[in-house]
Ligand code: AHM
C-alpha cells in the first residue's frame with residue numbers, strides 16, 4: 001500500500017495535542033515544545049471542568065460558594081473549582097510567568113527566570129456562571145501573551161498589552177458536546193471532546209465565519225438604556241436594512257452566544273448600559289480572545305471606537321463594550337457610528 005494511503009488510514013483522527021504540535025513545528029519551530037505543553041495545561045483543566053459539569057446535580061457542585069469575586073459577583077461552586085483547576089494545571093508549566101483570572105483580584109506570579117517563564121495567561125475560568133444551575137451552556141475563555149522582558153515592579157501594569165499582541169487565544173464551550181476552539185494566529189480550529197476517549201478531536205478545520213448571518217444577539221430587555229446609535233442599529237437589523245430578515249438569539253453565556261455567531265454568522269452585542277456604562281464584559285479575558293478568534297475567522301470586533309485588539313488596557317479587570325461578528329453586520333454598525341445615525 002502506498003505510504004501516503006497508509007498514513008491516511010492509520011491517522012483516523014487528529015487530536016488537539018497532535019494538531020497543536022504540528023502547528024508549532026510549522027510556525028514556531030524554535031518553541032521547542034514549550035507552547036504545546038502550555039496549551040496542554042489548558043486542555044487538561046477544561047477536561048476536568050467538563051467532567052465536573054457533567055456530574056452537576058449528582059455531586060454537590062451546584063449553587064453558590066458563599067463568596068463574591070473581584071467583580072462583586074457571587075461565586076458559584078463550579079466557578080471556584082474551574083479557577084483552581086486552571087491555576088493548578090498551569091502553575092505546573094514552567095513557561096508560565098503570570099496568571100490573571102477573573103476570579104482573582106491580583107495576578108498570580110511565579111518565581112521563574114525570564115527566559116523560562118515566557119507567557120502571561122488571562123482567563124475566565126467559567127463564563128456564564130449564572131446559567132450553571134439551569135443546565136445551560138457555560139464556557140472557559142483564555143488569552144496568551146508573551147510576558148514583558150522584565151517582570152518587576154507593578155506586575156498588574158507590566159502585563160498589560162493590546163490584544164493585537166496575543167500569541168494564542170481560545171475558548172471551550174460546555175454545551176451539548178464539549179468543544180475547544182483556538183487560534184495561534186494562523187487560522188481557527190475547533191475540536192470536539194470524545195468523552196469515551198477523553199481527548200479533543202479535530203472537528204472544525206480552518207473555521208471561517210460567514211460574511212453575513214441572520215441572527216443578532218443582545219440583551220434586548222436593556223435596549224432602552226443603550227446609547228442611541230445601538231438602538232438605531234438594532235432597528236436596522238430588525239427592519240431588513242441589511243437585506244435580510246433577522247432573528248434574535250441570546251443565551252446569556254458569552255461563549256455560547258459567540259460560538260453560535262462564529263458558526264452561523266451574525267452579530268453579538270454588549271453595549272454600554274445604564275447598569276454598566278463601560279459595557280459589562282471584561283477586555284482581557286473575554287473581549288480580546290474572542291476578538292482575536294473572530295478576526296482570524298474573517299469577522300470583526302469593535303468597542304465602538306476602535307478594533308477591540310487595538311485597545312491599550314489600563315487595568316487587568318477593565319470592562320469594554322463589545323460588538324463582534326460577521327464582517328457585513330459589524331461594518332454596518334461602524335457605518336452607523338460614523339454617520340451618527342442609522
Ligand atoms: P460572568 O463572567 O460573570 O459569567 O458574566 C459574563 C456574562 C457573559 O457570559 C454574558 O454574555 C453576559 O454576562 C450576560 O449578561 P446579562 O445578563 O447582563 O445580559
Ligand code: MG
Nearest residue numbers: 124126127128
Ligand atoms: Mg465571563
